[in-house]
Amino acid sequence: MRIFGPNELLEDVVKKDLCIGCGACIYLCPYFRSYMGKTAMLFPCTLTEGRCWAYCPKTEVDLDDLSKRFFDRPYDGDPLGFHGSVKISRAGSKFGTGSFQAGGTVSALMSFALNKGYIDAAVLTDRDGILPVPRLVTDPDDVLRCSCSKYTASPTLSALNQAIKEGYNHIGVVATPCQGLAIAKMRSNPTRIDDFTDPVGLVVGLFCTWALDFRAFDAFISERIDVDKITKVNIPPPPAEIMEIYTTDGKQEIPLDEIRKLVPDTCSYCIDMTSEFSDISVGVLEGRPDMNTIIVRTKRGQDIVDEAEKEGFLVLDDIPEENLEHLMWAANNKKKRALIKAEEDGLINTNQEDKRSYLRLNPEALKNIVA
Amino acid sequence: MSYLIDNNEGARYLLMGNESIVRGALEAGVKVAAGYPGTPSSEIIESLSKVGKEMDIYVEWSVNEKVAMEVAAAGSFAGLRSLCAMKQNGVNVASDFLLHLAGSGTRAGMVIVPCDDPGALSSVNEGESRYFARLVEIPLLEPGDFQEAKDMAKWAFELSEELRQIVMLRSVTRMSHASGNVVFGKLPVSDVHAEFKCDGFVLDPMEGIMTSAPVDYRHTQQQEKLNKAREIFEDCPFNTYDGPDSPELLIITSSACTLYSREAISILGLKDRVGLLKLGTTWPLPPKLLKKYLSMTDRIMIVEEVLPFLEENVKILAAEMAPEIGVKTFYGKNDGKIPMVGELNPDIVVNAIAQTLGIDYKAMPDEYANKAQGVAMAGTPSRELTFCPGCPHRASFWSIHNALELDGRKGFVCGDIGCYTLAILPCGFSSLKTTHSMGSGTGIASGFGKLGGFGFDQPILSVCGDSTFFHTGISALVNAVHHSSNFTMVILDNSGTAMTGFQPHPGLKVNALGDEVPSIDIEEVCRALGARVEVRDPFDLEETRKTINQLIEDKQGVNVLILRQICALSPEKKGKKKYEMTIDEEICLGENCGCNRVCTRIFRCPGLVWDKEKEVTRIDEVICTGCGVCADICPAGAIKKSSVLKEVA
Structure with a gap:
């Protein structure tokens, strides 16, 4: 696939308001920086090929290429992506208890991976008030500081780029689907760097339906709540339809319909709900606020999950059939909506020379999803 | 001792126009001088400040031009000759006070020296100070060469004292900043006592109160002063004519344009056909003098920079005198022969004269111009305005x-x-x-x-x-x-x-x-x-x-x-490097992804140079000031800084 540069990144992503601020382009060079959840280009760059364009999850993606590279087969449009087992899980007694979301599976996994040396550093997302802040963690005890969903778009991958610069080469990342896609693009060495070695040791993907625009969310919340007093934000699994904001003064609930207005348009083009390009994906479990859904996709993901269970860091159980069915229905719905929208905008499998695609995928998979 | 206070009468020095004005003020015995810095005027107060102690002059850089004029006015009110200097737009700042000062009048000689900048060589405007002289009804003098700058400055104080009115002595960049020979006169022996007399009859110009009210009375007085100036200007030696008795074309000019006009007439060999009336007193114009020269011919060209100040004033007089001197044809701004924007030069004047008289001569032939431009485009590196290294x-x-x-x-x-x-x-x-x-x-x-x-x-x-x-x-x-x-x-x-x-x-x-x-x-x-x-x-x-x-x-x-942070060129900092800067060529990413020459393409401190052959950046050690900032913008850490001074002023 042909690689383009920063000017095409501006054209394909920034000008179309598709940037989600994942941080994949941050710290690769002096030009892209993140501030308040948004990515800014500080100065123009004249290169015709750049990692910024090549790693961005919103520039052209050939799903077949990526799928073949990571899962040895073309993209088939399975609602949950390529996967092995789907189970339910929670942190085990060995991990202990703390303030985490749902079952605490992600924190337990990252802590375990650091502890056992599967990874030498973990790229996580901390928060400052309600501003998500990327954090590079090497001490397993620091993982919990970054627990809980932030619900706002975060430049987490900027910390991955920094970790690579600092020489870490088995880095674990907790990533949203867009961030996971960027990591997959980066790991496929699109700019053909000669001495490239894959620096990523583990990707734990998060389920995601959308992320909020930070400035919009901040303005919305600041009118209602003293931001400095917020201790945790939570969206309980359906059918609750609320966002819970915990503060030192107690809990406030905001209807999700009001929150959805703060979702940037770019999320409506995303076809991935379950972080398909990760080793392990984790999300909530409908009707069970104390548990997670866990999808294992790769061998190394399976090895870590098995070890974590064996050592008491993770407790696994079978997923109830109706939960799995509903998860697939929801994931497929997200795919379908996004593909129809992108196709309407002429962004799928574009063959014109002067126009780059947003997504490339084989026609059968496309048909399966949209049908 | 500064050569500006050499007291040998007849001594000859090569002086910058601004220095020449200073020497004239010194010969007039100036005692109070104030201004606000601004190119091309700054050397006036600067030079006076250097001799202030020896010559017993109070000199200050005021907070702004208005205050500078007020400070100088106090000197005049107390019986001390005073001067204020500023660039063209400084007069705008001072103009509120200037209007009222022109109404109240002055006592000891007071001169305002605005230095205009046609072509905006060091400005973001090419404003005109001449119009202020007409607007606030005060006399305007414009030197046409460097000797005159000195002589006219000295005379301006005398004129001001005679009229009890502030006098404007206007210079331009090419007068202020070019240099010419100046023969010195004597410096006066200083013996003055400052006192503001204000207990006399309120309307007494020398002992009453200094104010522009009552307006009808003071304004009438002011206009009488201007009439008196007009009379004086009829016989002023700074207004000169050079040329035949009946020229085909009369050029009327002033200031630096005198030099351009003289050179243009010489280049075209028109000494016998074109007359040059050079005016040193450009407001109010002396009507009898103008009548004499306007009568010589029917074709008049006005050569001046930027706006048609002289042109308008001459035309008004010519219209009034038409029954006696006949109808004239004018060339200048209005017919487009002389541009209304930018500086003039001899070539522009040559073309204007040649066109008017139908002479087949081009100051710069097209072929030459094209060739020169081609050579310049191909051979000279482009250099845009930039901040100094370490700024x-x-x-x-x-x-x-x-x-x-x-x-x-x-x-x-x-x-x-x-x-x-x-x-x-x-x-x-x-x-x-x-x-x-x-x-x-x-x-x-x-x-x-x-x-x-x-x-x-x-x-x-x-x-x-x-x-x-x-x-x-x-x-x-x-x-x-x-x-x-x-x-x-x-x-x-x-x-x-x-x-x-x-x-x-x-x-x-x-x-x-x-x-x-x-x-x-x-x-x-x-x-x-x-x-x-x-x-x-x-x-x-x-x-x-x-x-x-x-x-x-x-x-x-x-x-x-x-x-x-102190200016990199300041005397305290100049020549003292805080850091020695080096480049690790192994680390420098150059044009690759991850940098794309951020230091030489974007940051562009002149101390950083792109080595095209090696494809790395290097430090120009001669001009690098060692501020260390570029080390912090280098994404690869290839620019290294190491301390050379323990403490920096």
Whole structure:
């Protein structure tokens, strides 16, 4: 696939308001920086090929290429992506208890991976008030500081780029689907760097339906709540339809319909709900606020999950059939909506020379999803 | 001892026009001199300050031009000959006082010297001071060469004293900054006693009160003074004619254009066909003198720079005299022969004369012009205006630019006059979006900061130098705080009036004469006015950028950020490197992804040079000032700094 540069990144992503601020382009060079959840280009760059364009999850993606590279087969449009087992899980007694979301599976996994040396550093997302802040963690005890969903778009991958610069080469990342896609693009060495070695040791993907625009969310919340007093934000699994904001003064609930207005348009083009390009994906479990859904996709993901269970860091159980069915229905719905929208905008499998695609995928998979 | 106070009568020196004016003032016994720095006028007060102690003259760099004129007026009121100097737009600043001073009149000789800048060589305007002479009804003199600059300056004091009125002696860049031979006269023996007499009859010009009221009486007096000037100008030796008795074309000119016109007539060999009337007294025009020369011919060309000041005034006289002198044909601005924008030069005048007289001559043949342009395009490297190596402004605007880009809400900077005006260009990362007069950036920001009620939500910054802060920035800040405007004023404090040559200002502990004086702390002043004040070192890029981002998040009130770092060319700093800078060529990424030459393509300090052959950056050790900032912008860490001085002033 042909690689383009920063000017095409501006054209394909920034000008179309598709940037989600994942941080994949941050710290690769002096030009892209993140501030308040948004990515800014500080100065123009004249290169015709750049990692910024090549790693961005919103520039052209050939799903077949990526799928073949990571899962040895073309993209088939399975609602949950390529996967092995789907189970339910929670942190085990060995991990202990703390303030985490749902079952605490992600924190337990990252802590375990650091502890056992599967990874030498973990790229996580901390928060400052309600501003998500990327954090590079090497001490397993620091993982919990970054627990809980932030619900706002975060430049987490900027910390991955920094970790690579600092020489870490088995880095674990907790990533949203867009961030996971960027990591997959980066790991496929699109700019053909000669001495490239894959620096990523583990990707734990998060389920995601959308992320909020930070400035919009901040303005919305600041009118209602003293931001400095917020201790945790939570969206309980359906059918609750609320966002819970915990503060030192107690809990406030905001209807999700009001929150959805703060979702940037770019999320409506995303076809991935379950972080398909990760080793392990984790999300909530409908009707069970104390548990997670866990999808294992790769061998190394399976090895870590098995070890974590064996050592008491993770407790696994079978997923109830109706939960799995509903998860697939929801994931497929997200795919379908996004593909129809992108196709309407002429962004799928574009063959014109002067126009780059947003997504490339084989026609059968496309048909399966949209049908 | 300065050669300017050589007391040998007849001594001959090569003097810059501004020095020549100073010598004339010294020969007139000037005792009080004040001004505000501004090219091309600065050498006048500068030179006087150097001889002030020896010649017993009070010299000051005032806070602005209006105050300078007021300070000089006090000298005149107390019986001391006084002078104030400023660049063309300084007269605008002083004009309110000038209007009233012209109404009250003066006592001891007082001269205002504005130095205009046709072509805006060192300005962002080519404003005219001549019109102020007509507007406020005071005499205007314009020297046509360097000897005359001295002689006319001396005479201006005498004229002022005779009229009891301020006299304007106007120079231009090519008069102020070019040099010519000047023969000295005698310096007077100084024996004056200053006293302001104000207990006499209120209307007495020498012992009454100094005011422009009652207006009908004073204004009448003022116009009588102007009539008297007109009479005096009829026989003034500074108005000269050179040419045949009945020329085919009469050129009327003044100031530096005298030299261009003389050269043009000589190049075309028209000494016998074209007459040159050079006027030294350009307002009010002496009608009898004009009548004499206008009668010589029917074709008149007026050669002057920028606006048709002389042309209009001559035409009015010619219209009034038409029954006696006949109908004239005029050439100049109105028919487009002489441009109304920019400086003149002999070539322009040559073409105007040749066209008018139908002579087949081109000052610069097209073929030559094309060839010259071709050679210039191919052979000369392009050099755009930029900040000096190690200039704190480059670092300041780097952080300002980055903060605004990160913020992403279309913030912008309102600027004004100083070296930092260059930030409209890529050297300041094109950060400035408005630039007008001294202090105006903060005034404009004060206005933008009140538009929130109309949906305005862009972050606003203003920038202002330390000298400009005292000049007019401070009043804009007062206005902004009082009206609860919302923006951040960035004071680029480089400890001096750097652009014009480090003249002292109220923030410093020294005055024009080198005496120790109380300094005024900008930080304390801003705090006392009620602004939130932060002080940073612009060479600390990250801290500065962070602070700006925090300040522009503020939704109310006025913030002041003082970015303090001495000018790289200041006498304290010059030649002293803080860091030795080197490049690790192994690490330098050059044009690759990850850098794309950020230091030589974007940051562009002249001390950084792109080595095309090796494809790495290198340091130009000759001009590098060792500020160390580029080490912090290098993404690869290839630019290294190592301390060479333990302490830096």
